[in-house]
Amino acid sequence: MVRLAPEAIEERISDIQEVLSFAETLTLVPAEATGELTDAAREVFNDLDPAFLDTILAAHGNDRLLLCDDQSFRALGIEAAEINCVWTQVAVAAAANKTVLPKEYFRISNALAEAGYFYTSLNAGNLFYAWEESNWSVTPTLQFLLDLFARPTNAPQGVINVLGNLAQIAWAQKPNDEVFETLFVAIFAAFKKAQPEADLKGFAQVASASLIQFVRSRFDGPFQDLLRRSTYLTPVGDIAAEVQAIEERVVARIGLALGKALQKVHT
Numbered sequence: 001m002v003r004l005a006p007e008a009i010e011e012r013i014s015d016i017q018e019v020l021s022f023a024e025t026l027t028l029v030p031a032e033a034t035g036e037l038t039d040a041a042r043e044v045f046n047d048l049d050p051a052f053l054d055t056i057l058a059a060h061g062n063d064r065l066l067l068c069d070d071q072s073f074r075a076l077g078i079e080a081a082e083i084n085c086v087w088t089q090v091a092v093a094a095a096a097n098k099t100v101l102p103k104e105y106f107r108i109s110n111a112l113a114e115a116g117y118f119y120t121s122l123n124a125g126n127l128f129y130a131w132e133e134s135n136w137s138v139t140p141t142l143q144f145l146l147d148l149f150a151r152p153t154n155a156p157q158g159v160i161n162v163l164g165n166l167a168q169i170a171w172a173q174k175p176n177d178e179v180f181e182t183l184f185v186a187i188f189a190a191f192k193k194a195q196p197e198a199d200l201k202g203f204a205q206v207a208s209a210s211l212i213q214f215v216r217s218r219f220d221g222p223f224q225d226l227l228r229r230s231t232y233l234t235p236v237g238d239i240a241a242e243v244q245a246i247e248e249r250v251v252a253r254i255g256l257a258l259g260k261a262l263q264k265v266h267t
Contacts, residue, residue, distance in 0.1 A: 011048055031057040069112075126145060
């Protein structure tokens with residue numbers, strides 16, 4: 001027998017009340033189909049909880065879209081009653097594309113991932129959103145997402161793409177170099193934990209190369225602007241040297257931050 005403290009009991013009651021309040025806002029529809037199900041479909045449902053068949057009948061009878069994250073159940077709904085089915089993240093992504101709510105998409109997909117939806121697709125935007133929402137610190141939510149990102153089963157090229165994109169977004173939006181370093185300490189530590197033999201130096205080089213390319217591309221505009229505002233008395237070489245000096249300082253800061261992050265993970 002497990003005895004709970006009063007605080008734990010109150011928390012459970014609060015969770016149940018929250019679920020009940022949400023349920024009361026939902027629309028109730030009858031579990032009645034507009035036509036007969038096939039004998040094969042009925043045979044399959046005989047081995048399942050009645051709630052599965054009720055859901056299929058309700059969606060079929062009201063010509064509704066079945067929102068479901070169980071691929072097998074979606075396939076069964078299509079086969080048994082020819083109802084339209086979609087899984088949560090795709091529906092949210094479609095809604096985000098038609099509105100101006102990209103952050104809402106990241107919030108929802110991050111919540112799905114944290115809730116255990118194993119096949120939730122994450123990108124650099126998801127990781128950056130969690131980092132920004134945590135006020136540039138590594139919270140349990142961000143750490144959970146980084147652990148998912150570091151799984152050995154992830155496609156290597158996808159990991160490289162996300163790492164490069166995240167480095168660019170994080171560097172451009174960071175409040176200072178120290179929090180950028182802290183983020184990459186957490187990233188490298190997650191890979192070290194999930195894949196002890198992972199080439200962390202290689203990951204750092206991927207992030208560095210992506211960032212340097214990003215930084216240099218941003219200096220094309222200032223360089224041209226300096227040329228337009230100069231006179232024939234200002235040698236082009238002097239302007240180019242000035243821009244290059246700024247580039248080199250930024251590149252040095254990038255290398256220093258990533259180098260420190262690697263060092264902290266290895267110590």
